[in-house]
Amino acid sequence: MRRLQPIWEWSLGTKLAVTFLLVVTGVAVLVSISVIRRGRSALDEELRERGVNLAQNLARLSIDPVLQDDLWTLYKVVRDIATGGSDHRNVVAYAMVLDPEGRVLAHSDPARFPMSEPLRHDPVSRPAGQSWSIYSAEVGRGEAIHDAAAPIIVDKQTVGVARVGVSTRELEATIGRMTRDVLIVTASLAAVGVVLGYVISRRMTRPLRELGHAVDRIAEGRLDEPAVVHTREKDEIGRLADRFNVMTQRLRDNVREIQETKQYLENLLENANDFIYTLDLGGRITYVNRRFFELGFEKEALIGRPLDALLMRPATGTAPGSASVAEMEVKSGDGQHRTLVVGESHLFDNDGHRIGTLGIAKDVSERKELETRLIQSERLASVGELAGALAHELRNPLGSLVAASKMLGANSPQAASYDRAALLQVIIEEGRRLDGILTDFLAFARPRPPRQQPTSVNALVNEVIESLRLDDVAAGKPIQTDFGDGLATVAVDVDQMKQAVWNVIRNGLEASPAGKVLSVTTTAVDGHVTIDVTDEGAGIPAEQRARLFEPFHTTKPRGTGLGLAIAHRIVTAHGGVIDVSSSSGRGTSVCIKLPRESPA
Amino acid sequence: MSPLVILLVLLGAVATTPAWAEPPVRIAITPVLVEHYLEVNRELVSYVGEKLGRRTELVQRRSYKEISDLLERGEVDVAFVCGRPYVIDHERFGLELLVAPVVYDGPVYYSYVIVPSDSSATRFEDLRGKRYAFSDPLSNSGHLVPTYMLARMGETPERFFKRYIYTYSHSANVEAVAVKFVDGASVDSYVYDYLATTNPDLTARTKIIVRSPPHGITPVVVRRGVDPALKTRLRAAFLEMSRDARGQEILRQMMLKRFEAVPDSLFDSIRSMLRAVDARFPGAIAERGASGR
Numbered sequence: 001m002r003r004l005q006p007i008w009e010w011s012l013g014t015k016l017a018v019t020f021l022l023v024v025t026g027v028a029v030l031v032s033i034s035v036i037r038r039g040r041s042a043l044d045e046e047l048r049e050r051g052v053n054l055a056q057n058l059a060r061l062s063i064d065p066v067l068q069d070d071l072w073t074l075y076k077v078v079r080d081i082a083t084g085g086s087d088h089r090n091v092v093a094y095a096m097v098l099d100p101e102g103r104v105l106a107h108s109d110p111a112r113f114p115m116s117e118p119l120r121h122d123p124v125s126r127p128a129g130q131s132w133s134i135y136s137a138e139v140g141r142g143e144a145i146h147d148a149a150a151p152i153i154v155d156k157q158t159v160g161v162a163r164v165g166v167s168t169r170e171l172e173a174t175i176g177r178m179t180r181d182v183l184i185v186t187a188s189l190a191a192v193g194v195v196l197g198y199v200i201s202r203r204m205t206r207p208l209r210e211l212g213h214a215v216d217r218i219a220e221g222r223l224d225e226p227a228v229v230h231t232r233e234k235d236e237i238g239r240l241a242d243r244f245n246v247m248t249q250r251l252r253d254n255v256r257e258i259q260e261t262k263q264y265l266e267n268l269l270e271n272a273n274d275f276i277y278t279l280d281l282g283g284r285i286t287y288v289n290r291r292f293f294e295l296g297f298e299k300e301a302l303i304g305r306p307l308d309a310l311l312m313r314p315a316t317g318t319a320p321g322s323a324s325v326a327e328m329e330v331k332s333g334d335g336q337h338r339t340l341v342v343g344e345s346h347l348f349d350n351d352g353h354r355i356g357t358l359g360i361a362k363d364v365s366e367r368k369e370l371e372t373r374l375i376q377s378e379r380l381a382s383v384g385e386l387a388g389a390l391a392h393e394l395r396n397p398l399g400s401l402v403a404a405s406k407m408l409g410a411n412s413p414q415a416a417s418y419d420r421a422a423l424l425q426v427i428i429e430e431g432r433r434l435d436g437i438l439t440d441f442l443a444f445a446r447p448r449p450p451r452q453q454p455t456s457v458n459a460l461v462n463e464v465i466e467s468l469r470l471d472d473v474a475a476g477k478p479i480q481t482d483f484g485d486g487l488a489t490v491a492v493d494v495d496q497m498k499q500a501v502w503n504v505i506r507n508g509l510e511a512s513p514a515g516k517v518l519s520v521t522t523t524a525v526d527g528h529v530t531i532d533v534t535d536e537g538a539g540i541p542a543e544q545r546a547r548l549f550e551p552f553h554t555t556k557p558r559g560t561g562l563g564l565a566i567a568h569r570i571v572t573a574h575g576g577v578i579d580v581s582s583s584s585g586r587g588t589s590v591c592i593k594l595p596r597e598s599p600a
Numbered sequence: 601m602s603p604l605v606i607l608l609v610l611l612g613a614v615a616t617t618p619a620w621a622e623p624p625v626r627i628a629i630t631p632v633l634v635e636h637y638l639e640v641n642r643e644l645v646s647y648v649g650e651k652l653g654r655r656t657e658l659v660q661r662r663s664y665k666e667i668s669d670l671l672e673r674g675e676v677d678v679a680f681v682c683g684r685p686y687v688i689d690h691e692r693f694g695l696e697l698l699v700a701p702v703v704y705d706g707p708v709y710y711s712y713v714i715v716p717s718d719s720s721a722t723r724f725e726d727l728r729g730k731r732y733a734f735s736d737p738l739s740n741s742g743h744l745v746p747t748y749m750l751a752r753m754g755e756t757p758e759r760f761f762k763r764y765i766y767t768y769s770h771s772a773n774v775e776a777v778a779v780k781f782v783d784g785a786s787v788d789s790y791v792y793d794y795l796a797t798t799n800p801d802l803t804a805r806t807k808i809i810v811r812s813p814p815h816g817i818t819p820v821v822v823r824r825g826v827d828p829a830l831k832t833r834l835r836a837a838f839l840e841m842s843r844d845a846r847g848q849e850i851l852r853q854m855m856l857k858r859f860e861a862v863p864d865s866l867f868d869s870i871r872s873m874l875r876a877v878d879a880r881f882p883g884a885i886a887e888r889g890a891s892g893r
Binding site: 071075106110114 | 731733762763765766767768772776779780781782
């Protein structure tokens with residue numbers, strides 16, 4: 001048997017039908033009870049009256065037979081009263097005539113109540129009165145007897161008593177039939193009520209059911225199918241249906257708008273030139289845009305997979321809104337290596353809970369290649385420039401050398417006037433100058449790897465200064481040293497580093513006006529040893545400062561332009577840094593910064 | 601009006617006037633015989649009228665006494681009466697026998713003492729102290745026979761029975777026993793046997809415990825002074841009933857074999873019972889017969 005549904009799960013139809021049933025049945029039952037009660041009362045009253053009438057009739061009819069002692073006739077009268085009229089055949093239980101002493105003269109049941117015997121088993125025995133009287137007694141299940149008695153009076157003398165017992169059996173049967181009829185009517189009304197309730201509720205709830213179907217279609221996302229509820233009714237349900245139709249139309253419009261917006265956003269994402277992806281909190285890919293597929297990835301191979309399997313991901317922070325950018329290699333689906341610049345940020349829902357990661361990556365592979373080519377071409381340009389500069393440097397001394405040589409070898413009359421010794425000196429000097437240029441160039445162009453050994457910076461700097469004091473350039477220019485105490489040794493190639501320091505100090509001396517002090521200091525700072533060379537010269541204009549370390553760049557009339565370039569190369573080869581700070585008119589400071597320990 | 605004048609008038613009427621103009625022949629029947637007998641009584645009276653070629657009229661009275669009075673006063677011409685009223689009224693005012701029906705082998709019948717079918721009584725003596733029903737106080741089978749039986753026992757109804765009643769009808773007696781209004785009753789055997797055929801459910805609730813010797817059956821009588829010619833034609837009418845279809849049908853319905861002429865001596869047994877009762881309890885019968893109760 002099916003479990004009975006709780007009331008709140010009943011359909012409207014059932015509820016209405018049950019309500020009709022209950023109301024109709026309730027009213028019918030109340031009316032029935034009232035009707036039956038009144039009916040019983042009226043019937044009982046009528047029955048009593050009939051009993052009295054019959055008793056009085058019997059008394060009247062009994063006068064002659066009693067007076068004549070004609071008991072058979074009396075019996076027939078009694079019997080006729082008891083069984084006579086069809087209308088009270090089942091009503092009269094008995095009829096009898098008693099003599100004044102209470103003996104039976106005639107009883108409708110002579111076998112049980114024999115003539116001339118005192119009345120036995122009298123259910124409603126009572127004394128004979130002077131007028132009619134009625135007594136009632138229960139004689140069986142649901143049956144009562146109303147015993148009506150009327151005296152038989154002749155000449156004011158009571159010669160007997162006529163008694164008629166009327167049974168309520170017929171009344172009960174009538175009440176039973178009435179109850180049955182009422183039940184039938186009640187049941188019919190209830191059935192009509194149920195049917196009516198069902199029909200009305202079906203009719204009333206038809207738009208509701210349509211609403212339900214329409215809502216189901218909407219819930220299933222079938223917005224394209226018409227979800228209009230048709231009803232002519234203009235009651236609450238009708239108005240609800242109308243509003244529903246309006247709502248559905250708006251919903252459809254909104255959904256279309258949302259879909260268009262979504263389509264627009266998807267197009268934005270899909271057609272973006274960048275790689276866009278999202279990850280869940282576990283680092284698995286939840287979305288990738290079309291750019292990934294252009295790399296040869298299959299969508300199925302990406303969604304749900306950890307991104308780490310594809311590339312080395314940059315570490316991301318956890319603070320909301322934090323972002324990180326990293327460059328990383330990825331092996332694309334077709335086996336090519338690509339370089340991506342990846343920026344990731346956290347994704348948050350509306351409540352601020354982190355739900356994943358948004359990544360936007362740019363493919364910089366081609367830019368990288370372009371950069372490499374650019375560097376190469378720049379390098380080639382530098383070589384050309386260098387060669388030009390070198391040729392330019394060589395041309396002047398070479399020109400002087402050639403001119404001096406021509407003059408020495410000339411036979412012209414003017415030749416005798418030439419100072420041959422001076423010409424030779426010119427040839428020698430220019431030759432030396434060429435040699436110096438080439439030596440410097442070679443040192444710049446073909447540096448040998450440094451042979452590093454632990455060296456005291458102070459001692460190295462001191463040796464360079466002492467050697468320079470003998471040079472002409474140092475004449476009249478005092479060198480002030482300030483060597484830091486306890487400096488750690490640095491691992492350097494002594495010859496190369498001496499060259500670098502020599503170049504820097506000599507530059508400083510050259511820049512220093514006569515009488516101005518050149519200061520050289522060494523210090524230890526944060527695992528580095530620095531050598532500062534500061535002059536008090538005119539300083540370097542800002543526009544030239546950027547080209548200080550370029551080879552053959554010089555402001556001096558007879559400089560090769562290679563000094564600072566060589567120093568830069570050596571220091572850099574040692575893992576150090578050379579830096580120039582200068583302001584026009586205030587002198588220049590060059591700082592060599594070397595790591596305390598040689599790089600691995 | 602003297603009988604002679606009536607006779608002359610009757611004769612004149614027969615000779616000179618059509619049948620409808622003559623006074624009807626009045627035939628009295630008491631329902632003592634059988635209640636609810638009206639239809640066949642009418643048929644019988646009509647039949648007789650047809651045979652006579654005269655109008656006839658049915659007169660019914662409840663008791664023999666009433667019919668006896670009518671006969672005595674000449675207000676009826678023909679009557680069905682019990683053998684005992686015949687015997688008495690034959691003496692009193694010259695009632696004359698006409699015919700008597702034949703039910704059994706001869707024009708005789710019996711007096712039954714019946715009790716309810718479940719009664720324990722087997723003899724008349726067992727009814728001592730019981731309720732008893734006589735039919736008519738002038739009835740032979742319904743009163744004289746049992747009274748005679750009591751007289752022979754040295755008893756009177758007053759002493760022997762607790763209570764007795766008169767129903768003035770043999771069929772009522774059967775019914776009174778059947779419904780146990782009384783514990784026993786005397787009935788005319790013809791009535792009882794007739795009921796046993798026509799209403800066996802009723803008689804089945806009773807049983808016969810005493811059957812008297814045969815007595816002369818209830819005769820058809822004419823009052824004294826009836827025109828002898830009419831009497832002759834009347835007798836002929838009854839006697840010839842068994843010879844025509846209509847008469848046979850009436851006889852069949854009345855369960856009679858025929859009517860036949862009977863001698864007055866047929867009722868001698870009744871006369872001897874009357875004498876015996878009167879000898880035992882002088883005046884009892886005559887007084888009752890006169891009073892009708």
